[in-house]
Amino acid sequence: MVPAMVDPRGEVPVYRQVAAMLRARIADGTWPPGAALPSEPDLAAEFAVGRDTVRDSLALLRAEGLIETRRGFRTRVREPQPLQAVPVAPGVTVSARMPTPEERRKLDIGDGVPVLVIGGEVYPADRFAGEGTSTKLR
Amino acid sequence: MVPAMVDPRGEVPVYRQVAAMLRARIADGTWPPGAALPSEPDLAAEFAVGRDTVRDSLALLRAEGLIETRRGFRTRVREPQPLQAVPVAPGVTVSARMPTPEERRKLDIGDGVPVLVIGGEVYPADRFAGEGTSTKLR
DNA sequence: GTATATTTGTACGTATGTATA
DNA sequence: TTATACATACGTACAAATATA
Numbered sequence: 239m240v241p242a243m244v245d246p247r248g249e250v251p252v253y254r255q256v257a258a259m260l261r262a263r264i265a266d267g268t269w270p271p272g273a274a275l276p277s278e279p280d281l282a283a284e285f286a287v288g289r290d291t292v293r294d295s296l297a298l299l300r301a302e303g304l305i306e307t308r309r310g311f312r313t314r315v316r317e318p319q320p321l322q323a324v325p326v327a328p329g330v331t332v333s334a335r336m337p338t339p340e341e342r343r344k345l346d347i348g349d350g351v352p353v354l355v356i357g358g359e360v361y362p363a364d365r366f367a368g369e370g371t372s373t374k375l376r
Numbered sequence: 377m378v379p380a381m382v383d384p385r386g387e388v389p390v391y392r393q394v395a396a397m398l399r400a401r402i403a404d405g406t407w408p409p410g411a412a413l414p415s416e417p418d419l420a421a422e423f424a425v426g427r428d429t430v431r432d433s434l435a436l437l438r439a440e441g442l443i444e445t446r447r448g449f450r451t452r453v454r455e456p457q458p459l460q461a462v463p464v465a466p467g468v469t470v471s472a473r474m475p476t477p478e479e480r481r482k483l484d485i486g487d488g489v490p491v492l493v494i495g496g497e498v499y500p501a502d503r504f505a506g507e508g509t510s511t512k513l514r
Numbered sequence: 515g516t517a518t519a520t521t522t523g524t525a526c527g528t529a530t531g532t533a534t535a
Numbered sequence: 536t537t538a539t540a541c542a543t544a545c546g547t548a549c550a551a552a553t554a555t556a
Contacts, residue, residue, distance in 0.1 A: 311533080311541075352474065364473075369468070416521075447521075449552080
């Protein structure tokens with residue numbers, strides 16, 4: 239494990255420094271998809287910061303869709319899911335936004351996962367993708 | 377103004393109860409797009425909760441793309457922006473995800489705003505939308 | 515132009531609750 | 536049952552950016 243160092247007097251807030259290092263470890267495969275991160279108290283001890291600061295950094299990664307947290311469980315790196323294609327016929331509009339609380343509940347959408355709106359229909363973006371088509375399907 | 381009441385012993389966490397009421401006021405036009413919300417201490421006093429609880433609720437709305445917060449500024453309701461159309465030719469894939477910190481910085485993307493990835497190109501979803509086309513443009 | 519007040523951001527602490535191992 | 540882990544909620548203090556007097 240690379241020695242972790244944060245600079246409390248740096249221009250970048252400590253929780254963003256911590257987030258950057260955690261992000262780097264996810265990117266370089268130290269914690270591959272599905273792997274559990276160290277507990278919040280352990281991370282706080284390693285970086286010599288308060289647990290709340292660690293939680294702030296984890297909140298960043300969660301909002302980016304990089305990790306999943308559940309009460310009682312260890313925090314885990316999100317695993318990419320296969321994307322199901324949704325046809326995008328000529329003239330059809332495709333937009334994206336964050337889901338409403340109701341959509342999040344009904345469609346079981348995790349934190350940091352947007353929705354695709356294709357022709358008025360709402361699709362969780364971690365499970366669906368649009369694909370342009372030449373003929374209009376119906 | 378509707379009397380604000382939270383139930384500290386309810387099943388729903390207080391900060392989610394507060395978020396729901398703020399969300400309702402945005403939806404019903406009490407605070408239209410561009411309007412400033414009351415300050416965090418004022419909201420804390422109104423709902424009789426700690427400032428930290430108010431901040432947790434504001435973080436939810438921010439992650440949903442409903443509000444914008446800036447240090448020194450009052451929190452404001454996000455204003456919808458005109459969407460520029462990006463052609464989606466047959467065979468082209470359209471996906472959505474949260475931006476990386478670098479993308480957020482380079483493309484000036486706010487919190488709670490996903491990106492559209494159209495044919496490998498990245499577009500902020502609050503300013504761009506895909507539109508299906510019958511002919512491949514180049 | 516300066517000083518003060520306001521507002522959100524950061525960082526810490528404590529305590530308790532809830533779900534899982 | 537006990538321990539572990541994340542979630543909620545309160546508190547304090549100070550920093551940084553903006554607005555105002």
